[in-house]
Amino acid sequence: MSDQPIFITGANGYVGRNLTRYFIATGRPVIGMVRSAAAAELVRSLGARPVIGDMLTGDLAPLMAGAESMIHAAARLDHSAGRDALAANRDGTARVMAAAQQAGISAVVHLSTDSVLQAGQPLRDVDETAPYPARPAGAYSAGKAEAERIALAAAKAIRVMILRPRMVWGRDDGTALPTLVRMVKTGRFAWISGGDYLSSATHIANLSHAVDLALERGRTGEINHITDGPVRTFRETVTGLLATQGLIVPDKSVPRTVLRLLARVGDGLYRASRGRLKGPLSFQEYATSAVEISLNTDKALPELDYRPVISWDEGLEDIRLGI
Template identity: 30%
Template sequence: MKIFITGGTGFLGKSVVKRLLADNKELHMLVRSPEKAEHINNSNVNLIKGTLENIHEWQHKLAGMDVVIHMAAPVVFWGKWSMYQKLVIDATVDLLKYTEMNKVKKFIYISSESVLQDKKDLLNIDESCPYPKEPNSYYGKSKMIAEKKILESPSKVERIILRPTFIWGNEVAAIQAMISKVKQGTFSWIDHGNTIIEMVHVDNVAEAIALAVHKGKDKDVLFVTDDNPKKAKEFFTDMLSTQGIAIPDKSLPRFIARPVASVTEFMWRVLKLKNDPPITRFDLAFVSMPRSYRIDQIKNKLGYKPVVSYQEGLERMKKI
């Protein structure tokens, strides 16, 4: 089976490549620079130089593929809307169009739980939960629009959308940002960290993607989690402790932090400040928005179950 991958050199992509190679798949990876894939030494991996901004130049490479897995996106939560429009929405629409033109059978899109995040708690929900009017980040909004365009497209390609929750594991970028805030004394729990949140180990997402390659059906939209919700304080304390970092107990109530985040965002946009704001609505939601998801659908449709447990994931992080 021939699989075309975008985002194969990223945090998630590395695990997906490893998982698919274990299944002896032939991979064709889009790379901005071949040097980024030097760590891959496998005859089943072919590199295609290109970006999401010049799809028309390399789209012919999709010919002969069985599946396209689209993971590449700017995983940043502050920036100009034009970036998200171009690299998330437009790139996804174009890639799906060329996927069909080249007669590829299946298109797997890696989305995010952030498509549903606005102000409301997201407890015990499933995939039938409607989209909010306006997600609390441009990232979530762009992913939401991309999902809608995929599902509304008249394309004959089988389209599967996976929505991972917060992806964690070795090399997760978010941990460095949190460590930096702790060291600078700017980190604070919200509501003492008692909020229930969901997470998913990077190798569990890779497992879900591998299953979707064979079992995913057209217009499947599926949450991917560790099936193990935890309080924010427990999870982030455990994760940072693997790096020898202790988080202080300082806390703010959400009813105070929420308007502060909204005002901060407003000021940064009005003043057109180039640096990232110290707090955004998404930052706040990351540690304080209650959320838990039912994953009956991915279990029933794909036969998914986590392959890496919570404790095993933490033990792996201690070794880096």
């Protein structure tokens, strides 16, 4: 194992801080890039060396000095009908990849998402050969697809591997699970056509393991889907996650066709009003949660020797123990 530092962008985010914990636990030094002094203190408390920088501004290469490899986990996660996520994820990735080359980084894992394939239609057992849609679901999908293209172009100069997880979950989740909890507690939660469509998911421990494998043996320019293995329905996944918080999910359901129309109309209102008006959900949010998205991971087994290290039941118990 190398004793040279790993540079992690977005080190204070849910994925970034768990990757920091993972590599620190293996004895690997970590340099974590964050945007504020408060975030720097968090990263320092995890045992890493924080540096303050923004992927959209400033000189990034000096911050990477001394690092051997990089994990690009920073991203604008905005799923609204706005367009900021497109430019931020595209331009930020371009600047990060350019800085990595300038700093002499030898290997990069670019963390992408199944959202690059989302257009509002089901994605059934989809593999890495699936093309980017002509009309992405929203700015987040478009921006992350552009980021992938930039990472693939950078792979001609340095070793770059791309991982696509789906619905990352686990203890310490500060995004998806808290949102679900708020929706249930405020009475705003409803299944979409019953929620009985398949949805892949990726426990944070499985993603961290896959990142480690990609750095060790991944081939440059390759994309790999990473999930927990056996696929479950969206209803089973959400019900299980909310049960760890002692919550029972109501049976209320909304027809998919109605929600799709509301999402399209809401996006139109958002754009026409320049963000002052919006519907109950954006089309990006609809595409993420309202249709089947099941990822085929057959490619990751021979290329990375990837197998999940934590099961669904073990992950749920880990959340319960962490409450």
